[in-house]
Amino acid sequence: MFLPTTPAEVRERGWQRLDIILVTGDSYIDSPHIGAAVIGRVLSNAGYRVGIIAQPDIRSDSDILRLGLPRLFWGITAGSVDSMVANYTALGKRRQKDDYTPGGENNRRPDRAVIAYANLIRRYAKSTVPIVLGGIEASLRRISHYDAWTNRIRRSILFDARADILVYGMGEQTVLALAAALDEQTDYRTLRGLCYIAPQPITDYLILPAHLTVAGDPQAFTQMFHVFYRNNDPVSASGLCQQQDTRWLVQNPPAFPPTTEELDAVYELPYTHAQHPFYETQGSVRALDTIRFALTTHRGCYGECHFCAIAVHQGRRVYGRSEGSLIREARRMAAHPQFKGIISDLGGPTANMYGFECAHKLEKGACPQKRCLYPKVCPHLPVDHGHLRRLMQKMRRIPGIRKIFVASGLRPDLIFADRKSGDLYLEELIRHHVSGQLKIAPEHSEPHVLARMGKPAIEACTLFRQRFYQITHAAGLDQFLSYYLMAAYPGCTQQDMQRLRHYTRTKLQAAPEQIQIFTPTPSTYGALMYHTEQDPFDDMPLFVEKDRRKKLRQKEEILPGRTPFKPVRKAWSRKKKN
Ligand code: SF4
Incomplete structure (x- = not known):
């Protein structure tokens, strides 16, 4: 009801x-x-x-x-x-x-x-x-x-x-x-x-630069954002205060994530998985096609990509549901009159982050100066795809379920960092859980753009592609990889897009069509860079494409049908030949 x-x-x-x-x-x-x-x-x-x-x-x-x-x-x-x-x-x-x-x-x-x-x-x-x-x-x-x-x-x-x-x-x-x-x-x-809202700041809370100050001073805004971002972990965060007019905004520390039992209970409430009939009479909603029979395994993300809001909204800590709860939900789906045997997604903000977390983070909070996945997967993160593999195997045995797809994005670097179960997971994923195409999001190829996105080096994507097609061909399957790419991110020039185009055509041997132009989502590092035109981590000035036509041109550089990019030979190599 x-x-x-x-x-x-x-x-x-x-x-x-x-x-x-x-x-x-x-x-x-x-x-x-x-x-x-x-x-x-x-x-x-x-x-x-x-x-x-x-x-x-x-x-x-x-x-x-x-x-x-x-x-x-x-x-x-x-x-x-x-x-x-x-x-x-x-x-x-x-x-x-x-x-x-x-x-x-x-x-x-x-x-x-x-x-x-x-x-x-x-x-x-x-x-x-x-x-x-x-x-x-x-x-x-x-x-x-x-x-x-x-x-x-x-x-x-x-x-x-x-x-x-x-x-x-x-x-x-x-x-x-x-x-x-x-x-x-x-x-x-x-x-x-x-x-x-309070008439004055709270004792013991950190005071952020006032709104009027950050509105007119990019350096003060950057400082404010660093403090805001770091105080986002339930174990270590302080409360924050910021003067907005004559009054103060007070932000208490974040809520602790629910326990596994509490999260299970939230997902096992009696949802109808439908639009209310009052609104259904006005037309159906497309969102239901993708979410009606999709399972959420966890919340939070280790990734902290700078264009993404998940780290600020859901947090850097990943917390998940129990296997039992997910299986019970899958069984309920299988009994639903409109269920056609297919679970459209088994995932979360990133599909392969289920079932492991850093002990240091749980005890002391997320490291303020280090990132869990950038520039490389932190050795303290006990990456283990074994839990997910077991879950996938058990799910496949549920009567009435023909297919379980993984539509959420994946982090290839995490798979390669898991020596014990990474490749076994990949094999299982590719053989049983791809709906014809699997999406990954390298976003770019150029190291300086990736660094500003907080994304890992492109080699993990190249390796992933190689392994994906090896397993796919060995299994005799007809399926392919698709890639999410981004244009006009702060620091990215037209030449960077030409190089990205070269990478996609030569290394990925693909002409990707899923290219989005960067949107500066509020309270992300990407939006901070877009606004200040400066790298907030080294204070270096940053080229930022703000002209709409040129943003579009960056995107069009990658689209199929463009003439092949020929890398410009460096002056010294020409001289050498002469
Ligand atoms: S020790 Fe590593 S995995 Fe743990 S919170 Fe720090 S950066 Fe993340």
């Missing part, structure tokens, strides 16, 4: 009033892959009366008031993607399609959805209960941040939305504790994973 989204459903339950109303920029898709559904289910499971309003009309009160006023709080999320990323391409064009909107047309999610929904509530609800922000848009915009769409540093979204509380990261634990505190009228301001 879905959570209520219409007054009739509230009445059917015999409820006079809801405790919490969640407002989301996605359609109401009841799936463990959708944040609003997860938060709604977790709260409901704890006994709260929760309703969900999806994609409300922001020009009238017809949607926002249809469930009445909540007793405890309003919860707002922009949805699964930052609304500006969802609404605009990297070149600033309005997107036509939205996979999370009924019918697929991008006509329901307002720009800066979190702010738009908070304004909507204040305008019509005249509510006295707190407005609580959550989800990825709020999480990435919780302190002063670079906003590529206005090309300026914006203050915390908590201030711009004029909301009361912001829950950052993966928020189940924090939201539950917050609901209890509001219900019991106790002080919520000490809860982990939460930001709020």
